[in-house]
Amino acid sequence: MTVPTGRRERKKAATRQKIAETAMRLFLERGYDAVGIRDVAAEADVAVTTLFSHFAAKEALVFEQDEGFEQRLAQAVTDRAPHEPLIPALRREIHALVRHCTADSAAPVWRMIDASPALREYEESMRLRHAETLGAAIAADPGLAPTPIAARTIARFVIDAYALAREAPDPQAAVDEIFQMIESAWQVTRRPGDHDHDRDSDRDRA
Amino acid sequence: MTVPTGRRERKKAATRQKIAETAMRLFLERGYDAVGIRDVAAEADVAVTTLFSHFAAKEALVFEQDEGFEQRLAQAVTDRAPHEPLIPALRREIHALVRHCTADSAAPVWRMIDASPALREYEESMRLRHAETLGAAIAADPGLAPTPIAARTIARFVIDAYALAREAPDPQAAVDEIFQMIESAWQVTRRPGDHDHDRDSDRDRA
DNA sequence: ACCGTAGCACTAACAGTTAGTTTATCGAAA
DNA sequence: TTTCGATAAACTAACTGTTAGTGCTACGGT
Numbered sequence: 001m002t003v004p005t006g007r008r009e010r011k012k013a014a015t016r017q018k019i020a021e022t023a024m025r026l027f028l029e030r031g032y033d034a035v036g037i038r039d040v041a042a043e044a045d046v047a048v049t050t051l052f053s054h055f056a057a058k059e060a061l062v063f064e065q066d067e068g069f070e071q072r073l074a075q076a077v078t079d080r081a082p083h084e085p086l087i088p089a090l091r092r093e094i095h096a097l098v099r100h101c102t103a104d105s106a107a108p109v110w111r112m113i114d115a116s117p118a119l120r121e122y123e124e125s126m127r128l129r130h131a132e133t134l135g136a137a138i139a140a141d142p143g144l145a146p147t148p149i150a151a152r153t154i155a156r157f158v159i160d161a162y163a164l165a166r167e168a169p170d171p172q173a174a175v176d177e178i179f180q181m182i183e184s185a186w187q188v189t190r191r192p193g194d195h196d197h198d199r200d201s202d203r204d205r206a
Numbered sequence: 207m208t209v210p211t212g213r214r215e216r217k218k219a220a221t222r223q224k225i226a227e228t229a230m231r232l233f234l235e236r237g238y239d240a241v242g243i244r245d246v247a248a249e250a251d252v253a254v255t256t257l258f259s260h261f262a263a264k265e266a267l268v269f270e271q272d273e274g275f276e277q278r279l280a281q282a283v284t285d286r287a288p289h290e291p292l293i294p295a296l297r298r299e300i301h302a303l304v305r306h307c308t309a310d311s312a313a314p315v316w317r318m319i320d321a322s323p324a325l326r327e328y329e330e331s332m333r334l335r336h337a338e339t340l341g342a343a344i345a346a347d348p349g350l351a352p353t354p355i356a357a358r359t360i361a362r363f364v365i366d367a368y369a370l371a372r373e374a375p376d377p378q379a380a381v382d383e384i385f386q387m388i389e390s391a392w393q394v395t396r397r398p399g400d401h402d403h404d405r406d407s408d409r410d411r412a
Numbered sequence: 413a414c415c416g417t418a419g420c421a422c423t424a425a426c427a428g429t430t431a432g433t434t435t436a437t438c439g440a441a442a
Numbered sequence: 443t444t445t446c447g448a449t450a451a452a453c454t455a456a457c458t459g460t461t462a463g464t465g466c467t468a469c470g471g472t
Contacts, residue, residue, distance in 0.1 A: 008438050012450065037428060047452050058428065124334055125327045149370065149380050153387055156366040164358055174355050181359060181391035188390040213469070218419070243459060253421045264459065
C-alpha cells in the first residue's frame with residue numbers, strides 16, 4: 001500500500017477533479033438537463049469514455065463527494081466512544097450532515113437537485129446503499145446485538161431522518177424531533193422481556 | 207361522462223393490457239435486460255410511441271398494477287373505523303400487501319425485480335411517492351393532528367416496513383417486529399397533549 | 413351525416429451508456 | 443538503463459430508452 005502517490009495517480013485524480021468541476025460549473029450555469037455528457041466532456045477536454053471511466057453515471061457528477069457520507073455514517077457507529085449509546089451518536093452525525101448540506105454555500109446545488117427528478121431519484125438510491133451499510137455496521141456491533149431486522153430498520157429510520165430534515169423548514173429541529181421517535185423505536189428492541197406475539201400495544205384494551 | 211364504456215376506451219384498455227402481458231411474458235422468458243422496448247412493441251404489434259403513450263417508462267411495464275397500492279395505503283388511513291388507532295390499521299394493510307407480493311405465484315416476478323438494479327431503483331422511487339401520499343393522509347386526519355414532520359416520518363417508517371419485510375426471511379414476522387418499533391415511535395408524538403383515544407396502553411407502565 | 417378529438421403509426425432523432433480496440437505513459441523489475 | 447507489464451485515456455461505433463413532429467383513421471357526440 002503506497003500511501004504517498006505516484007505521478008500516475010496524481011494525474012488521474014487531477015483529471016477526475018477537472019471533470020467534476022467543469023460539470024458542476026456547466027450544470028449551475030445552464031441547468032442540469034440543458035447540459036449533455038458530450039458538453040461536459042468537450043469542455044473538460046476529455047473523451048466521453050474517459051468521463052464514464054471516472055463516473056458511473058451523469059448523476060454521479062453531482063454527488064461526487066458523497067462517497068464519504070457512507071463511511072462517516074458507518075464510522076459514527078464503529079468509532080464511537082466505548083459504552084456510548086448508539087442513537088445519540090447517530091443523531092450527532094446526522095446533525096452534522098444536515099448542517100453541512102443546508103449551508104448557504106450549498107444552496108444552489110441543492111436547488112438544482114430538487115428541481116431534477118433524475119437527481120432526486122439518484123439521491124434516493126444512494127441513500128438506500130447508505131442505509132444498508134449503516135445497517136450492517138449496527139448489526140456488527142457486539143455491544144448491541146440487535147435482531148438483523150432491527151438493525152436494518154433503525155438504519156433506514158436514520159436515513160429517513162436525514163432525508164426528511166433536509167427538506168424541512170427548520171432542519172435542525174426536525175432532526176431532533178425525528179430522533180426522539182427513533183430513540184423510542186430503538187428502546188423497544190432493547191427489551192427482550194416483551195413476550196412474543198403479543199398485541200400488547202394494540203386495541204383490545206379500550 | 208359515460209361511466210360505462212365506449213368502444214374506444216375498451217380498445218385502449220385492451221391495447222394497454224396486451225402490451226403489459228406481452229412485456230411480462232418476454233421479460234420472464236428472456237430476462238428484463240435482454241428484452242428491449244422495440245422487442246416488446248414488435249411482439250405486441252404496436253408502435254414504440256404507442257407503448258410509451260401507455261407506460262411512462264420501461265420499468266412501469268413491470269409495476270403495472272402498483273397504482274392501487276398508493277390508494278390502498280391512503281385509504282387504510284382515511285377509511286378506517288371511527289376511533290380506530292392509526293398504527294394497527296396500517297399494520298393490517300402492510301400485512302396484506304406483504305402477503306400479496308410474497309405469494310408463490312409472484313415469486314418469479316420478484317426474483318426478476320431483485321436481479322435488476324434499474325427495477326429496484328424504480329421501485330424505491332415509487333415508494334417515495336407512496337410515502338408522501340401516506341404522509342399527507344396522516345397529516346390530514348383531524349383526529350390525529352400530528353406535526354407535519356411526525357406525519358411524514360411515520361409514513362416513511364411504514365413504507366420502510368414494507369420494503370424491509372419483503373426481503374426478510376419471515377416477512378410476516380418482520381412486519382410485526384418493525385411495527386412494534388413504529389408504534390413506539392408514534393406514541394412519542396402523542397405524549398405532550400395526550401388527550402383522545404390513542405390508547406393508554408403504551409409503555410410507561412412496563 | 414358530420415366534425416372534432418384521440419388513439420395510433422411512422423420516421424428520425426437525441427441523450428446516456430457501453431463495447432472493442434489502440435496509443436502512450438508510467439512504475440518497477442532486469 | 444532498458445525492458446516489460448499495467449493502465450489511463452483516446453477513438454469509433456454502436457445500442458437503448460425516450461421524445462418530437464406529423465399525419466391518418468376511426469370513433470363518439472351532436
